[in-house]
Amino acid sequence: MSKKPGGRLTVMVMLFYFTAFLLLALRNAVWQGYALALCVPAAIWGGTHVLGKCFHIDTLLFSLTNFLCALGILILYDTNPVLAYHQVVYYGVGLVGMVICIYFMRAFRTIRHLGFVMIAVSFAFLALPLLIGRETYGAKNWIYFHGVSIQPSEFVKILLILILAWFMSRRQFIPWFLCAVGCLLFLMLQKDLGTALLYYGVSLLLFFASTANLPLTLLGLLGGGGAAVMGYRMFAHVKKRVAIWRNPWSDYENAGYQIVQSLMALASGSLLGVGLGLGSPTTIPVYETDFIFSVICEQFGLIFGVCVLLIYVAVIWRGTTIAMASRHSFQGLAAMGATMMIGLQTFIIIGGVIKLIPLTGITMPFVSSGGSSLVSNMCLTGLIQGVASLNEDDLEEDLRLTEM
Amino acid sequence: MKRQRILFKCLAFLFFGLFLILTLYGGYSVATYGNRWFSSNKNPRVRAQKESVIAGDIYDRNGVLLATTDENGNRVYQASEQARRAVVHLLGDSQRNVANGVESFQTAYLYGFHSSFGELLGDFFSGTARRGDNLYLTIDSRLCQRMIESYQNHSSTSGKSGAAVVMNYLTGEILAEISLPTFDPLQVTAGVDADGEPFWNRATQSVYPPGSTFKIVTAASALKYLPELAEEEFECTGDLQLNGHTIHDYGNTVHGRLDLKEAFSVSCNNIFAALAVELTDARLRQTAENFGFNDNFLFKDMVVENSRYPVRSGRSDYEVGASGFGQSSIAASPMHMCMVAAAVGADGVMQEPILLREVQAPSGATRMTWESRVYRKAMEADIAAVMQNYMRYVVTSGTGSRAGTRSMIICGKTGTAESTLKGKPVNYGWFVGYVDDPALPFAVSILVENIDDGQGGGSTAAPIARDIFQYLMDYPERVTQ
């Protein structure tokens, strides 16, 4: 991998954020703005070069991840500076998490019976909110811990991928199936249907990837559809969400308010956007997590929104390439699972924001504010990076072997 | 592993496809619906922009200033109250009481959201206050006034609610659009409540049963699917039985032996009911959909309520027969019925209604000029030719005689629709028609609500149409340029 394209990309990303934060700093005229204008590009440069030397990470994936995280910080600084500062801290935690996951991935091979340990841990995690959690936005999946709110289901995501990959690569159907069903049940109990949809989707797709059993996969899809219909009948708030999806103007004041404001933001942004720091992004409810894409489209325009989508596509492409280059099926499945988790989450939330599918209440990976979301997505990229570094080692070994 | 790699690639392409769908759907939504979402009253951004930008002026096609902003920042309309009341539904008012009037729907132009960056820069450096773009509409405000007067002058319509639309059937330009009851926008601004339901734009936002004017669609359908019937003769006995119901004609008249043209001109319900049953619901509905019924109108310049033709299967013969003469849950707005008449006049081609002629930047540069857009082809040209003949006959020897003038070739169709409103029976009088003259290619649609017993479309709406045609003949320079 030649260093040159890496250099150019990093420089462009640094330039982008330098000018963007500078512009915002001019508006706000506080020292933090200028500090961010210098720190964020420096962190991007530093991260890429320092980590790149230490670990054999995949530079492109890391650059893209940085771009998206910095975009999140930018938008948050624009609308709610306090959240931006928190986000910077979470980014740091995320980096640490990413490194931990890289090591975890590399060390995985030597641990046996880890699969069952992981299942137990994940169930414990998921059960926690039911016991000590608090309910927000109709879903009971948050824990408040010394002033910081954590969403355990985000971290179980990582464990789920590993569990699925582990058992699927050993062709042991029952353990991962029971685990997946258990997780789904927990999530249903917590009424976090968006995350349930995500888990279900990724499990189904990984099942297809490991067994190539198309009839069963389609059956699973139908089963999921059936469960969705049942959920529609059973849960009142699902009914409301679907009704709002079809015609948000019918209940503008309450339920439809979010999506209507989002649509108006999209429309006022049109192609070129209204300008960074202008527009009224704060009128959109939940602008900092679910609807951050609407804010991006309002301020930067649809063209830029499509660029962000293309960055996600590049992330998926890279993750798939890494998964395809892996030597063992466990690594491949883990990398692919992590990639699909990020990709599916992005699709679900952007689809909800532009009214393609009903809103589900999950966040946009890397960009949304929120510690749990950012850290868990960084850990997912850590998994992918870990597999990439293993691939590098394997490739070196292969080259060495063939030369003997 | 090889299999796994191949599947990974498939899944990656699946995701690429999903993201492509996202992009396409997002682009399509914003392109078609963007303006509507933006102009919605709930949009707080407009309120913010209103503080800093002076709204642009609105002119009619002859340069009459319909709306402007004075030095104090208030919105000012025409001097005469008559004039203001005539165009208020088209224009909207600053309180946004009228939904989707030009002042609301074209917020983007009026409040400078379309200004280019160069202009912004220029304004900033020269220190002038920002102004929005000026709009030049296709309407003739004096025609609108004339139409309101016409409603008031005729005894059969004075004091009644209704709506009327005048449209150029070759280009799609809207010449006039009125709705009664109407109100004075300045009096509302001053905090005085107007009575009735005056804010509703009945021309585009309300749908009514078209009554016998729907026979245009039925006849077109018959000419397409049962062409041999054009020469045949029918027998109207005045008491056609369908599913135990009797089809009556207006005044219980029995028409006897007629061919299709005569049946059309005297508006015989019996014959058209039988025709509809023979056509079958599916084919009649297909023709109606060719004319734009059941379509989701997404016109660029205005919001028009969708017209309906029932889509249930298994409708009884009575319901289908009643559809033949425009009853039985069929509904259309006066705007759409005008487009239907216009389609006949334009040899089967239905134009999209246009309201904006030109948009000018405050500097005088043209930002947008209008162009006509075809909405759809409603019928073949040869069928349209036959329909033109029929509609001429209506005015020369049929129920539409009171719409005709000696010096113009008027073609039309009357209609009397029965309905109930809050449990009480109410009748609507319709006239739709056009001028067969390439120099004055105009179609009209008149609706009168709640007409008295014994009155029909021919006695209420048709005379108003004549007044309109007279105006068009007297002042051609005002309506064609």
Place this chain on the structure above:
Amino acid sequence: MSDELYSVLALGMRYWFIALGLLIVIQTFLWLYRDHREKHRRLKNLPDAGMIGEFVVLAGGGTLEEGAVIPVPWEGMMGSSRMCDVVVPSGDFAPVHLYFSFVRNKGLQIEAARGRSCYVDGALQEYRGKNTADGKMVHGSILQVGDCVLRLRLFAGLDVERRAKRKPDDDLKEYGMPVASQGVPRPGYDGWVDAQTEEERFTGMYLVKDEEQDGNTKETTGGSREKDENE
């Protein structure tokens, strides 16, 4: 900074940000494309990269050509379907017959697919059945499915210290498997035998020692060398 000046500035910067955004996207995809090409270029000249060894066909059962060589990657499936990593175009193999995975210092682990069975070094391997051996193949191990007999040859550097447990030649003959030596009776041995000489290590077959023969003073090699085991 005044609001107006800021709005003008921000509106002007729109174009800058969109341009940069597009450039970033283009650079990303260029990078992806370049990596793709480089990977192809690098591996084009090294067809052996990613392989641990080869299966040599000793007996084909009609459709397989004797002496044919099939490369074996680290992990994958084996069968007659073209989707498999080791494609054996023989009717004796099911479309997906076995799963294999190379474990360092232990050998190539063989697991039979559902409803299938095979013989590894004479020991029966069934789908999760009572496998009489642990199903690991090393350099020189024999895999038999139906009439097809394949011998695994690992690349140097991937060798495994242990040697396969093999049945005595008489029993091997019963299965119709080729024997390592001709005519020299060999005491049956059980258990693991450490390779004593370089040659044994290299060929994967043990050498008959002088002491082990009854009255036969000649030292006979236990089999042919790597290159020409075709019979």
